[in-house]
Amino acid sequence: LETDTPDKLAKIIEGCCALGITSFDHADIYGGGEAETHFGAALHASGLARDEIQLISKCGIQPMGENYPGNRVKHYDSSPAHIVRSIDRSLKALGTEYLDLLLLHRPDPLMQAEETARALERSMQAGKVRAVGVSNFSPSQFALLERFIPLATNQIECSLMHLDPLEDGTLDQAQNIGFRPMIWSPLGGGQLFAPEEERGRRVTEVLHQLGQRYDEQPSVIALAWLLAMPSRPLPILGSGRLDRLRTYCRAGDLSLSRQDWFILYEASRGYPVA
Numbered sequence: 001l002e003t004d005t006p007d008k009l010a011k012i013i014e015g016c017c018a019l020g021i022t023s024f025d026h027a028d029i030y031g032g033g034e035a036e037t038h039f040g041a042a043l044h045a046s047g048l049a050r051d052e053i054q055l056i057s058k059c060g061i062q063p064m065g066e067n068y069p070g071n072r073v074k075h076y077d078s079s080p081a082h083i084v085r086s087i088d089r090s091l092k093a094l095g096t097e098y099l100d101l102l103l104l105h106r107p108d109p110l111m112q113a114e115e116t117a118r119a120l121e122r123s124m125q126a127g128k129v130r131a132v133g134v135s136n137f138s139p140s141q142f143a144l145l146e147r148f149i150p151l152a153t154n155q156i157e158c159s160l161m162h163l164d165p166l167e168d169g170t171l172d173q174a175q176n177i178g179f180r181p182m183i184w185s186p187l188g189g190g191q192l193f194a195p196e197e198e199r200g201r202r203v204t205e206v207l208h209q210l211g212q213r214y215d216e217q218p219s220v221i222a223l224a225w226l227l228a229m230p231s232r233p234l235p236i237l238g239s240g241r242l243d244r245l246r247t248y249c250r251a252g253d254l255s256l257s258r259q260d261w262f263i264l265y266e267a268s269r270g271y272p273v274a
């Protein structure tokens with residue numbers, strides 16, 4: 001998408017909104033730090049008003065590379081100074097006065113939780129950020145920061161190719177506290193469509209079988225499997241193709257039977273539940 005012209009990208013953004021997909025997930029580092037600028041230009045070129053969409057961004061990863069000349073090692077930075085710098089940069093790039101949601105991109109082993117929380121709080125008080133959350137945090141890392149500031153979500157990887165959150169307490173915590181987890185790579189980052197190893201092949205085969213039975217696309221079955229979970233996950237769809245996004249939207253209306261849900265779970269695990 002970064003190679004699209006603003007007008008072409010604007011059409012995709014408008015197309016998403018017409019489908020009811022109005023939240024757009026960003027990070028200060030996406031596209032080598034350029035993605036937000038491209039999106040901002042496209043948003044400007046579109047006919048959309050700011051309050052018709054929600055903008056999410058993330059901060060805290062300090063990559064290596066030509067756009068980050070000061071970095072001698074890839075690292076995380078949850079310090080107040082970095083958070084403020086990153087938010088200001090994202091706001092400028094996106095051409096907006098506020099982010100609907102800011103996430104700390106990765107848990108930082110050097111995070112001073114209270115200090116970080118205060119910086120996030122000040123960003124909200126300044127009107128630059130409407131809500132804050134985290135991404136890729138374990139339940140204990142989430143609980144630590146949540147002691148000092150309410151967190152709107154934990155954005156995590158979860159799919160039929162990645163079951164950890166079902167088994168390590170992450171989704172239990174979401175249901176317990178009552179936040180809806182955001183799910184990245186809900187279709188395994190595309191692995192479900194070109195499986196390279198055994199697990200992917202097992203899952204894909206079952207997705208196709210169920211697809212025939214439910215008269216639906218395998219991708220829709222895979223998303224319905226995620227949506228069936230009681231923490232009410234919010235998948236972040238990675239496709240840039242409107243035809244695919246339109247298809248995925250049908251997952252909201254598809255209810256898998258409990259046994260079919262477990263058939264997929266078993267295919268992913270590779271063995272039955274105890």
Ligand SMILES: NC(=O)c1ccc[n+]([C@@H]2O[C@H](COP(=O)([O-])OP(=O)(O)OC[C@H]3O[C@@H](n4cnc5c(N)ncnc54)[C@H](OP(=O)(O)O)[C@@H]3O)[C@@H](O)[C@H]2O)c1
Pocket residue numbers: 025026105135136155156183184185186187188189190191193219236237238239240241244
């Ligand atoms: N917080 C984090 O640490 C983190 C990490 C990674 C990602 N994210 C966020 O999560 C978003 C989604 O992640 P993702 O892109 O990995 O999600 P995904 O939806 O699981 O995977 C998208 C990929 O699957 C391909 N695909 C989808 N449907 C297909 C089909 N029917 N046949 C063949 N290929 C198909 C897409 O290709 P096409 O584009 O050609 O359709 C695209 O390459 C990212 O954009 C990012 O915003 C967050």
